Amino acid sequence: MFSVPRFLQELPPWAAHLCLDVERFVSEELGIDPRTGLVVACSGGADSTALTIIWHCLMQRHGGSMAVAHLDHGLRVESSEDAVFVKDLCVALDVPFFSERADVAFTASRLGLGWEETGRKLRYAFFEKIRMETGLPFVATAHHLNDLAEDVLLRLCRGTGWPGLGGMTAHDAQRRLVRPLLSIPRSDLIHFLQTLHIPWREDDSNTDVRFARNRIRHSLLPLILEENPNFLKGINRIWRQAGVDRAYWEQRLGNFPGSKDEPFFLSRDRLANLHQAERLRLYKSALDKLGPGQVLTDTLLRLDAAFLSGKPATLQFPGRKVGRSDSKGIHFGPDPRWNPS
Amino acid sequence: MFSVPRFLQELPPWAAHLCLDVERFVSEELGIDPRTGLVVACSGGADSTALTIIWHCLMQRHGGSMAVAHLDHGLRVESSEDAVFVKDLCVALDVPFFSERADVAFTASRLGLGWEETGRKLRYAFFEKIRMETGLPFVATAHHLNDLAEDVLLRLCRGTGWPGLGGMTAHDAQRRLVRPLLSIPRSDLIHFLQTLHIPWREDDSNTDVRFARNRIRHSLLPLILEENPNFLKGINRIWRQAGVDRAYWEQRLGNFPGSKDEPFFLSRDRLANLHQAERLRLYKSALDKLGPGQVLTDTLLRLDAAFLSGKPATLQFPGRKVGRSDSKGIHFGPDPRWNPS
Numbered sequence: 084m085f086s087v088p089r090f091l092q093e094l095p096p097w098a099a100h101l102c103l104d105v106e107r108f109v110s111e112e113l114g115i116d117p118r119t120g121l122v123v124a125c126s127g128g129a130d131s132t133a134l135t136i137i138w139h140c141l142m143q144r145h146g147g148s149m150a151v152a153h154l155d156h157g158l159r160v161e162s163s164e165d166a167v168f169v170k171d172l173c174v175a176l177d178v179p180f181f182s183e184r185a186d187v188a189f190t191a192s193r194l195g196l197g198w199e200e201t202g203r204k205l206r207y208a209f210f211e212k213i214r215m216e217t218g219l220p221f222v223a224t225a226h227h228l229n230d231l232a233e234d235v236l237l238r239l240c241r242g243t244g245w246p247g248l249g250g251m252t253a254h255d256a257q258r259r260l261v262r263p264l265l266s267i268p269r270s271d272l273i274h275f276l277q278t279l280h281i282p283w284r285e286d287d288s289n290t291d292v293r294f295a296r297n298r299i300r301h302s303l304l305p306l307i308l309e310e311n312p313n314f315l316k317g318i319n320r321i322w323r324q325a326g327v328d329r330a331y332w333e334q335r336l337g338n339f340p341g342s343k344d345e346p347f348f349l350s351r352d353r354l355a356n357l358h359q360a361e362r363l364r365l366y367k368s369a370l371d372k373l374g375p376g377q378v379l380t381d382t383l384l385r386l387d388a389a390f391l392s393g394k395p396a397t398l399q400f401p402g403r404k405v406g407r408s409d410s411k412g413i414h415f416g417p418d419p420r421w422n423p424s
Numbered sequence: 425m426f427s428v429p430r431f432l433q434e435l436p437p438w439a440a441h442l443c444l445d446v447e448r449f450v451s452e453e454l455g456i457d458p459r460t461g462l463v464v465a466c467s468g469g470a471d472s473t474a475l476t477i478i479w480h481c482l483m484q485r486h487g488g489s490m491a492v493a494h495l496d497h498g499l500r501v502e503s504s505e506d507a508v509f510v511k512d513l514c515v516a517l518d519v520p521f522f523s524e525r526a527d528v529a530f531t532a533s534r535l536g537l538g539w540e541e542t543g544r545k546l547r548y549a550f551f552e553k554i555r556m557e558t559g560l561p562f563v564a565t566a567h568h569l570n571d572l573a574e575d576v577l578l579r580l581c582r583g584t585g586w587p588g589l590g591g592m593t594a595h596d597a598q599r600r601l602v603r604p605l606l607s608i609p610r611s612d613l614i615h616f617l618q619t620l621h622i623p624w625r626e627d628d629s630n631t632d633v634r635f636a637r638n639r640i641r642h643s644l645l646p647l648i649l650e651e652n653p654n655f656l657k658g659i660n661r662i663w664r665q666a667g668v669d670r671a672y673w674e675q676r677l678g679n680f681p682g683s684k685d686e687p688f689f690l691s692r693d694r695l696a697n698l699h700q701a702e703r704l705r706l707y708k709s710a711l712d713k714l715g716p717g718q719v720l721t722d723t724l725l726r727l728d729a730a731f732l733s734g735k736p737a738t739l740q741f742p743g744r745k746v747g748r749s750d751s752k753g754i755h756f757g758p759d760p761r762w763n764p765s
Contacts, residue, residue, distance in 0.1 A: 235580070240651050242658020244665045245586045295651060303647055310581050310636060310644075317583020320721040324585045324704070331701035360672035363665075380661040 087175045088279055091140045098275050101267070102137050109263050112326075113254040118147035120219035121261070122181075124210050125151045125172070127165040127284035130225035132172065133272040134264055136281065138223065139176050150179040152213040152222075154206045156187045158198065165284045181213045207258075214259060226251065226262045229269040232318040233299045236307075240299075244380050246332070249325020250318070265322075268315050332364050347372070350412040354390065362387055366406060369415040376402020386413065428516045429620055432481050439616050442608070443478050450604050453667075454595040459488040461560035462602070463522075465551050466492045466513070468506040468625035471566035473513065474613040475605055477622065479564065480517045491520040493554040493563075495547045497528045499539065506625045522554045548599075555600060567592065567603040570610040573659040574640045577648075581640075585721050587673070590666020591659070606663075609656050673705050688713070691753040695731065703728055707747060710756040717743020727754065 091099045106117045123138055125131040135151055142149050153169040155162050166182050173180035191201035210222040235250040253265040264272065276283060307314050347369040354362055363383045370378045382398050389396035389408040397407045403418040432440045447458045464479055466472040476492055483490050494510040496503050507523050514521035532542035551563040576591040594606040605613065617624060648655050688710040695703055704724045711719045723739050730737035730749040738748045744759040 239576070239580065239662075240648055240655055240658065242655070242661045244662065245589075245669065248586075248589070248662065298647075298651060303644070303651075306639075306644055306647070307581055310639060314581055314583070317581065320583045321580075321585065321589065323725065324721050327701045327704065328586065331699045334699060358672045358675060360668045363668065380665050384664065 090143050102140050105263050108266050118145040120148040121223040122214045122219050123151050124224045125169050127168045129283040132283040134225040150217045153182045154209045155184040221261045223261050227264040227267050227269050228315050246325035246329040249322050347415040373404045431484050443481050446604050449607050459486040461489040462564040463555045463560050464492050465565045466510050468509045470624040473624040475566040491558045494523045495550045496525040562602045564602050568605040568608050568610050569656050587666035587670040590663050688756040714745045
């Protein structure tokens with residue numbers, strides 16, 4: 084058991100300002116009422132422990148409701164101690180606590196997936212279950228500005244196009260997911276907990292360089308921060324611009340007709356009046372709506388070259404999808420080789 | 425003296441394909457007739473030695489003309505040997521050779537600038553002089569795909585927005601500058617020279633980690649290439665998309681009225697119908713036309729917030745420029761505090 088601050092007034096001014104920065108970010112950047120109810124996903128690590136306490140202080144200020152959800156991955160001997168830690172935190176704050184134990188290693192071998200991916204799938208499924216059980220509108224994760232920087236670097240390494248290159252969104256409406264700490268550097272969260280003498284649990288897997296994310300965290304990011312100590316501010320700028328551009332393209336392309344189960348058709352007339360930047364995004368939007376599978380700019384450019392030439396061509400995309408250009412326009416649909424019916 | 429291939433037919437098929445890839449890049453991506461005349465900037469290093477030979481082979485194929493320009497920076501004891509090397513190469517190829525010796529250290533101390541920046545300024549001024557003297561339409565530098573990757577990383581470190589984040593252009597119309605090798609990895613250029621037994625000059629300053637560029641080359645880039653061996657292909661994709669988007673925004677914003685010496689005015693009526701993504705780029709375009717000085721997205725967003733609120737506000741930008749928002753719209757101009765007249 085430990086003592087935790089429950090009201091903004093109990094915090095030193097610096098820590099209270101941090102909480103109010105989070106509140107402003109949620110209301111101004113995400114357009115969400117900060118009194119909204121959240122299921123806070125808490126592993127017991129520094130980031131999510133800080134989020135739990137920050138959001139709880141904001142709740143006390145506004146009213147509203149919150150719950151805390153913790154999934155024990157069962158991968159480390161100490162993992163049940165993490166669950167006890169988070170439970171104690173919730174008792175101290177007097178907020179509802181939901182926990183479950185998963186067998187990530189077993190599920191991973193059954194699904195033929197890696198532990199990291201399996202853990203993520205099980206974790207988000209559990210959070211979503213608690214969200215529905217509690218009737219709260221959003222799940223909140225503790226991703227912060229350093230996580231965002233790592234995400235941008237990972238996307239750069241993969242050659243992701245714009246605006247995706249700008250990193251994860253802070254408000255994923257489809258998944259009912261929010262990231263209230265996305266503009267806060269990790270060092271501020273650590274300072275917050277240390278100032279308030281609040282402990283947290285260390286997860287050894289965070290230092291395991293087998294995971295690409297950890298290699299970026301422990302080798303790439305420190306090198307860049309040495310190059311430019313203001314790098315995180317730059318990432319925040321790029322992220323904000325990407326958000327503006329994402330909204331622009333969504334508005335510009337409008338509501339694209341069709342559903343997941345139907346192939347799409349873009350007539351030559353409709354495409355002829357568009358700039359290449361618009362055509363490429365329209366192709367990507369059609370392909371994304373056909374289902375998962377990363378769309379590469381190279382193939383989109385080849386499809387566009389085929390469209391401009393007017394010669395018939397069929398381009399294959401990941402996720403068993405094709406774009407077929409002919410004299411009438413471009414047809415998008417599932418790859419017929421995989422649907423022999 | 426050394427022997428160099430002068431015709432595509434003398435090259436092994438792999439090397440001839442590399443030359444034709446460069447030709448296709450210049451004609452398709454840059455929209456420049458490959459028969460166009462070039463002043464090839466040649467330091468004697470591997471990259472520019474390869475460019476000189478590749479472009480010479482392509483010239484022999486098409487006709488057209490070329491010249492080679494070399495600036496001796498006078499910073500290293502061996503630098504006059506570099507000039508002799510490039511001269512010998514030009515004699516072997518039978519192309520005009522132009523060389524000058526600069527005193528970069530002296531000029532740098534006189535201008536109060538670093539050696540790197542001074543060297544760049546003197547170099548490009550010399551190339552431009554030779555371009556005008558020879559009457560050739562473009563200067564060509566040997567920047568390749570690895571240089572582009574380093575440039576994107578540098579821009580990311582600085583928080584550069586889109587499409588600037590996509591890296592240097594291959595065709596800078598204003599500076600009459602082209603970069604014919606920008607889609608070729610450096611390893612291909614080295615392989616090209618080694619296959620043909622062509623020597624080159626090593627520049628020790630390339631391995632000097634005092635320069636940010638070299639730190640990125642020798643520590644950051646190798647780490648990323650370990651993470652994703654296809655990273656350079658991803659950079660090429662991002663660069664191509666940035667080029668498409670740059671053209672899109674230039675077309676969309678249209679020709680912005682005014683000149684360098686006049687302040688600009690964007691009426692509230694004109695701005696009200698635009699998306700934030702368009703407004704931010706219009707502000708940036710106005711500020712860029714007022715003169716040099718990097719425009720930060722943060723300040724643009726603050727100016728836009730002032731515009732939306734309707735309350736009068738003046739925002740300062742680097743390069744002694746201001747944006748002043750009032751009930752009528754936004755005025756851009758030189759900072760009056762710096763122009764007391």
